[in-house]
Amino acid sequence: MNTDLQDYSHKRFNILTGEWVLVSPHRAKRPWQGQNEAVSNEVRPSYDESCYLCASNTRINGEVNPKYENVFVFTNDFAALQTDSKTFSVDDGLLKAQSEQGICKVICFSPDHSKSLADMAPNEIEQVVLEWQKQYQELGDNDLINYVQIFENKGAVMGCSNPHPHGQIWSQTTLPNEVEKKDTQQRNYYNEHKKSILGTYLAQELEKQERIIFENDAFVVLIPFWAVWPFETMIVPKKHQTNISEMKDEETLLFAEAISVITKAYDKLFNTSFPYSSGIHQAPTNGEDNSHWHWHMSFYPPLLRSATVKKFMVGYEMFGSPQRDITAESAVKMLRNLL
Numbered sequence: 001m002n003t004d005l006q007d008y009s010h011k012r013f014n015i016l017t018g019e020w021v022l023v024s025p026h027r028a029k030r031p032w033q034g035q036n037e038a039v040s041n042e043v044r045p046s047y048d049e050s051c052y053l054c055a056s057n058t059r060i061n062g063e064v065n066p067k068y069e070n071v072f073v074f075t076n077d078f079a080a081l082q083t084d085s086k087t088f089s090v091d092d093g094l095l096k097a098q099s100e101q102g103i104c105k106v107i108c109f110s111p112d113h114s115k116s117l118a119d120m121a122p123n124e125i126e127q128v129v130l131e132w133q134k135q136y137q138e139l140g141d142n143d144l145i146n147y148v149q150i151f152e153n154k155g156a157v158m159g160c161s162n163p164h165p166h167g168q169i170w171s172q173t174t175l176p177n178e179v180e181k182k183d184t185q186q187r188n189y190y191n192e193h194k195k196s197i198l199g200t201y202l203a204q205e206l207e208k209q210e211r212i213i214f215e216n217d218a219f220v221v222l223i224p225f226w227a228v229w230p231f232e233t234m235i236v237p238k239k240h241q242t243n244i245s246e247m248k249d250e251e252t253l254l255f256a257e258a259i260s261v262i263t264k265a266y267d268k269l270f271n272t273s274f275p276y277s278s279g280i281h282q283a284p285t286n287g288e289d290n291s292h293w294h295w296h297m298s299f300y301p302p303l304l305r306s307a308t309v310k311k312f313m314v315g316y317e318m319f320g321s322p323q324r325d326i327t328a329e330s331a332v333k334m335l336r337n338l339l
Contacts, residue, residue, distance in 0.1 A: 006330070021321065027325040076106050085100065104170045107167050109165040125256035129256050227324070270307040
């Protein structure tokens with residue numbers, strides 16, 4: 001391992017976005033006198049009669065949830081995107097806007113109100129994975145939809161308004177900003193080298209074994225060299241697959257195992273239900289050749305030093321570029337020791 005990376009300030013390049021992150025390992029020793037988050041030790045019941053996501057309960061729009069036993073999906077009652085939005089554009093000098101249409105869904109991972117993915121067995125998580133595949137294919141087949149974004153916000157600190165285990169699926173006509181960056185970077189590399197940039201990167205990481213947390217026959221869980229968040233991780237398929245629908249039957253359980261391993265490790269790290277935002281980036285559903293895409297799932301947790309101290313994206317991060325104190329290599333040792 002290059003020891004300079006552990007001792008001196010430097011920049012690391014994100015191959016998927018074309019952007020840099022500033023790393024300041026010496027700052028990890030500074031004393032903390034900033035905000036401490038409140039830790040909730042609340043033990044939730046397996047069923048909450050006031051929860052609009054629990055089975056058999058009535059949602060705010062008056063619809064009654066079925067008595068579901070594993071996974072339940074419905075169209076978001078407060079969708080950020082509309083299917084019937086008027087088509088229009090504004091092109092007035094430097095004032096530019098265009099209409100955007102889409103479909104937003106909510107996916108309940110389990111009927112058990114008390115659980116999170118970290119509390120679910122791999123075979124239970126596999127049911128979520130299978131539903132993600134189904135939704136990606138069904139939404140992607142809609143002529144209106146050119147991209148499907150699967151994500152989860154876990155924890156109140158991440159803006160989650162309901163603790164019931166659930167995620168969201170936003171699908172839309174155009175590519176979101178982060179996806180546009182990754183589409184460009186992956187396409188440029190693929191056109192030049194005729195292979196996946198993530199596949200090449202993964203081979204290098206597997207050889208070095210410096211940032212690998214876990215691997216099974218089909219997937220690798222690692223902290224990317226360019227990670228921004230203190231304990232940011234990525235799950236990458238070993239095979240070059242453009243989207244999650246390309247997983248074989250046996251691979252869906254292995255993907256579920258990878259999710260189970262990292263979410264359980266997160267909860268052990270600071271002995272708390274670890275908050276994060278996670279999301280799957282994969283090929284657009286625009287009918288074009290997207291062979292350059294190599295799908296992956298990322299976890300962005302905000303906790304920095306403990307269950308009460310979080311990373312704030314402020315100041316330099318807002319006006320300059322992302323910055324981190326704990327190196328990826330230090331963070332991976334902490335997580336790997338918890339497996």
